[in-house]
Amino acid sequence: MRSLKKRCRKGRTEHRLRWLKTSSWVALMSIWLRNRQTGEQIAAQLELHVSKEQIAETECEWTGYRSSVPVETLSAIPESNDWNWLAKYEASLQGLTQFLGIRLEGKLQGMLQLDLVPRASRTNRYSVDHVLYVEYLETAPWNQKAYMDRHARFGGVGLELILGAIEMSVAHGCHGSLGLHSLPGALGFYLSLRFKDYGPDSSEEGLHYLELSPSDAVILKKESAK
Amino acid sequence: MKNSNIPLSRYEQMLRAEEECDSITAGRRAKFYSPAFRAAMEALKPVHKTEAEPLREPLVSK
Numbered sequence: 643m644r645s646l647k648k649r650c651r652k653g654r655t656e657h658r659l660r661w662l663k664t665s666s667w668v669a670l671m672s673i674w675l676r677n678r679q680t681g682e683q684i685a686a687q688l689e690l691h692v693s694k695e696q697i698a699e700t701e702c703e704w705t706g707y708r709s710s711v712p713v714e715t716l717s718a719i720p721e722s723n724d725w726n727w728l729a730k731y732e733a734s735l736q737g738l739t740q741f742l743g744i745r746l747e748g749k750l751q752g753m754l755q756l757d758l759v760p761r762a763s764r765t766n767r768y769s770v771d772h773v774l775y776v777e778y779l780e781t782a783p784w785n786q787k788a789y790m791d792r793h794a795r796f797g798g799v800g801l802e803l804i805l806g807a808i809e810m811s812v813a814h815g816c817h818g819s820l821g822l823h824s825l826p827g828a829l830g831f832y833l834s835l836r837f838k839d840y841g842p843d844s845s846e847e848g849l850h851y852l853e854l855s856p857s858d859a860v861i862l863k864k865e866s867a868k
Numbered sequence: 869m870k871n872s873n874i875p876l877s878r879y880e881q882m883l884r885a886e887e888e889c890d891s892i893t894a895g896r897r898a899k900f901y902s903p904a905f906r907a908a909m910e911a912l913k914p915v916h917k918t919e920a921e922p923l924r925e926p927l928v929s930k
Contacts (some may be wrong), residue, residue, distance in 0.1 A: 676883055722893045752892070779894040788890040797883050800892035827890035834885035846896055865878035
């Protein structure tokens with residue numbers, strides 16, 4: 643947590659932490675997204691602790707939006723079309739999982755579920771290196787090319803969620819290292835973020851397993867500085 | 869007028885990659901929960917009784 647608080651105090655953009663009256667705390671970090679239609683930068687917030695109520699509300703919004711898009715206009719049914727984030731929350735182990743979200747215009751533009759129990763890194767099997775595992779990540783349907791083609795609204799949502807997960811990895815002693823299984827449509831995105839592809843994982847439906855090393859996490863943070 | 873020969877910054881490259889991907893997703897179970905998993909989740913949900921039940925048989929004085 644020390645590193646996270648330090649970044650929040652000394653970050654380039656305005657970062658702030660807010661403590662609730664309860665012992666749990668909510669961290670809000672100011673970030674920037676890109677309006678894909680106009681190209682302008684828009685201030686948004688990265689929330690490091692998304693609540694069950696917020697997830698339930700977002701699930702309703704995203705499901706409603708998905709169902710409003712005529713299936714015949716889609717070139718293919720998006721890979722995450724049947725996901726249910728509230729079910730993911732209810733199936734998660736409380737205290738060992740964290741949900742991150744990016745809020746803009748009062749709505750969550752993307753969510754990420756992070757497993758807080760460090761796992762052994764595949765980058766160096768014989769060391770004590772560990773990674774934090776991204777259980778799930780999804781951007782809102784209106785930000786996905788699969789639903790919107792060239793009319794997707796906000797860019798940078800996936801990148802900012804990964805940057806938030808890197809901060810959590812640092813806070814949990816994993817030095818910014820992350821692991822995840824990419825769905826096929828997003829593989830190019832993670833490779834552009836310097837994730838290393840370990841190929842199809844037979845134990846996870848053949849999804850590619852990717853890892854971001856601590857050194858590449860540092861480079862990614864520098865490269866994403868605007 | 870923009871010069872298309874100017875190389876994109878790494879930040880712009882990452883945004884472009886995000887834009888060109890069909891969807892930005894990651895997950896262990898690729899598409900959706902299996903029916904068996906959903907049934908298991910339903911079974912775990914707490915059951916809320918609509919009517920209060922007496923804790924014991926009412927005492928009957930003889």
